[in-house]
Amino acid sequence: MEYFLEIFLGGMTRGSIYALIALGYTMVYGIIQLINFAHGEIYMIGAFTGLIVASILTLAGLNSIAILVLASVAAVIYSAAYGFTIEKLAYKPLRQAPRLSPLISAIGMSIFLQNYVLLAQTSDFLPFPSLIPEFEFMDPYAHIIGSAEVVILITTAVVMVLLTFLIKFTKIGKAMRATAQDRNMAMLVGVNVDWIISFTFVIGSATAAIGGVLIASHIGMINFYIGFIAGIKAFTAAVLGGIGSIPGAVLGSFVLGWTESFATGYVSSDYEDVFAFVLLVLILIFRPEGILGRSTTQKV
Amino acid sequence: MKKKSWGKSVAVAIICMFAVFAMTGTGIAAETIKIGVAGAHSGDLASYGIPSIKAAELVVKDINAKGGILGRKVELLPEDDVCKPEVATNTATKLVSKGVHVVLGHICSGATKAALGIYNDSKIIVMSPSATNPALTHSGNYPNFYRTIASDYVQARVEVDFALDEMKFKKIAVIHDKGDYGKGLAELAKKFLEDSGKAEVVLYEGVTPGAVDYSAVIQKIRRSKAEAVIFGGYHPEASKIVMGMRKKRMKTVLISDDGVKDDTFIKVAKKYAEGVYATGPKDTSENPMTIAATEAHKKTYGSDPGAFFLNAYAATLALANAIEKAGSTDYDALSKALKTEFVETPLGKISFDERGDAIGVGISVYQVQNGVYVELK
Structure with missing residues (x-):
């Protein structure tokens, strides 16, 4: 039973890591039907910003919680700036172009950013410093779930709640939903669509940056390539849950995290990806729009 | 129309000129002993291949200064294979057509395997400073192949012997990274453990390189009650595994390979790296020939030698020695000389066994102690 719990919590942590990245994919897709392949790179840049800021602050002698908070804030700002710029440079000029063009542009952006950081x-x-402290009261449970994992779970939950609140109950959230439903109509009723799209990129990038810093300090190391693998998995999770749907992205991430974790725990880690992708194929066969996705008629 | 034929005749003239040069080239070259140097000389793995050219150049300079081998000067013919099997076959064909007598190379196991058949057909001896894949010598398909680096077979043997005889472990988990190198090593280690009958392999699994975390695998190791983990693969995965185990308060010992015996591992895993065991080539930095070779490299190229420099240095010496002892570059005479004659090299006194693996090139076990790898005697 304890083993089951360990595997369950491990999968949940992994799921919440995917969720923080998957949110960006799904929000951008929901609003402009673009798969932003450069999103994984934003996550990686967030982690690098966190590392640089944390190194400087460690020299200044702050305590680790203060460093964690400041590094996250810096990473959020920096990554959000990247997200904003990427949208303006690579996607906005292609807004009226066929859908394939911005997709290729996104792949190009991803390769560019990877090599730039390289x-x-x-x-x-x-090495990435472990900014999340080992809480003493957690010590008896350390073999089941670590402090870092608890912090990641809580942060993800908080981010979800805030995001849901933002989209459901604020004016800007309403404008985002309107833009997602029908961009032209939203424009006609006075929504500044360009601004809303930029805002979506900024929010998506910010959550990815938080993920980047938390995961890097949990794992303890980063390189220029981490965004690619994490990005692919998060994208899978977003599709699994129904791309365009925010609760879907979260649910999809947890399902993917659990599938991988249980596959490793009870079968073999050799088959981790096999199980994950078989599940994806099955869900897409029986529910092509994803677990929580809405089927939409193709616009002509 | 007129202009075109003018251009043609110029082209023909140029080709003729080159042909003449090429002929004179072969005319002189019949006198020299030609050593092909094949390996990655450009591309992202160039840092593995360039040091072997430099090693060969240094050795050959010495030999030629003393009048060459059997009164013949030695000439080096470097040829790039970018560590790609599909390029390596071209490289080999080129070297064969240039009439090389022996080849130093190739660098990567995959490229070496691809090229060996071509050399074998032309009866050319090949000696690699770095290809560690066990099958190269163990399959028996390549009688013309030799190497001055211990194969993964030896490395797995040393890992297992250390775990069983030194540490007396009874339950061992074998983990690998699903790659050619890591999985190959892990398979051998598992086989050795099972054959010994002294310990039980409680877990045998591959992890996905680059996955976000390995918590599920680590829980599994914990549940298996393994006393030690033998890991086949490179340092990024090893550091994730060891950090994960220590954070879960596990004291399981990690024993790994020369993919982990890298300073980056200690830099990344920091305090968690303490106590980790890794196998790697024997430390030969005290050998006077090593010191001399390193000095010569610094003097000639103005920098410290790179990867596999000493192995390549030793290989060139071994080839030169064999040609001298055999009295010719004849294939059978050379094979016999390589297997019977010992030669003094920076790696120690070496010869080759029936399969082509170097005798006298050893693997040691290292342990991380206070942030550095220390060789265990």
Whole structure:
């Protein structure tokens, strides 16, 4: 039973890591039907910003919680700026172009950012300080769930609640939903669509950056390539849950995390990805729109 | 129309000129002993291949200064294979057509395997400073292949012997990264453990490189009650596994390979790296020939030698020695000389066994102690 709980919580942590990244994919898709392949790179840039800021602050001698908070804030700001710029440079000029063009542009952006970080930093793995402290009261349970994992779970939950609140109950959230439903109509009733799209990229990038910093300090190392693998998995999770749907992305991430974790725990980690993708195929066969996705008629 | 034929005749003239040069080239070359140097000389793995050219250059400079081998000067013919099997076959064909007598190379196991058949057909001896894949010598398909690096077979043997005889472990988990190198090592380690009958392999699994975390695998190791984990693979996965185990308060010992015996591992895993065991080539930095070779490299190239430099240095010496002892570059005479004659090299006194693996090139066990790898005697 304890083993089951360990595997369950491990899968949940992994799921919440995917969820923080998957949110960005799903929000952007929901609003402009674009799969933003550069999103994984935003996550990676967030982690690198966190590392740089944390290194500087460690020299200044702050305590680790203060460093964690400040590094996260810096990463959020920096990544949000990247998200904003990428949208303006790579996607906005292609807004009226066929859907394939921004997709290729996104892949190009992803390759560009990876290589940029590779050249600007290094191709080696860099150690990331464990900014999340080991809480003493957690010590008896450390073999089941670590402090870092608890912090990740709580942060993800808080981010979800805030995001849901933002979208459901604020004016800007209403404008976002309107833009997602029908961009032209939203424009006609006075929504500044360009601004809303930029805002979506900024929010998506910010959650990815939080994920980047938390995961890097949990795992303890980063390199320029981490965004690619995490991005692919998070994208899978978003599709699984129904791309475009925010609760779907979260649910899809948890389902994916659990599938992988249980596959490893009870079968073999050799088949981790096999199980994950078989599940994806099955869900897409029986529910092509994803677990919580809405089927929409193709616009002509 | 007129202009075109003018261009053609110029082209023909140029080709003729080159042909003449090429002929004179072969005319002189009949006198020299030609050593092909094949490996990654460009591309992202160039850092593995360039040091072997430099090693060969240094050795050959010495030999030629003393009048060459059997009164013949030695000439090096470097050829790039970018560590890609599909390029390596071209590289091999090129070297064969240039009439090389022996080849130093290739660097990567995959490229070496692809090229060996071509050399074998032309009866050319090949000696690699770095290809560690066990099948290269153990399959028996390549009688013309030799190497001055211990194969993964030896490495797995040392890991297992250490775990069983030194540490007396009874329950061992074998984990690998699903890659050619890591999985190959892990399979051998598992086989050795099972054959010994002294310990039980409680878990045998591959992890996905680059996955966000390994918590499920680590829980599994914990549940298996393994006393030690033998890991086949590279340092990023090893550090994730060891950090995960220590954070879960597990004291399971990690024993790994030369993919982990890398300073980056200690840099990344920091305090969690303490006590980790890893196998790697024997430390030969005290050997006077090593010191001399390193000095010569610094003097000639102005930098410290790179990866596999000493292995390549030793390989060039072994080839030169074999040609001298055999009295010719004849394939059978050379094979016999390589297997019977010992030669003094920076790696120690070496010769080759029936399969082509170097005798006298050893693997040691290292342990991380206070942030550095220390060789265990």
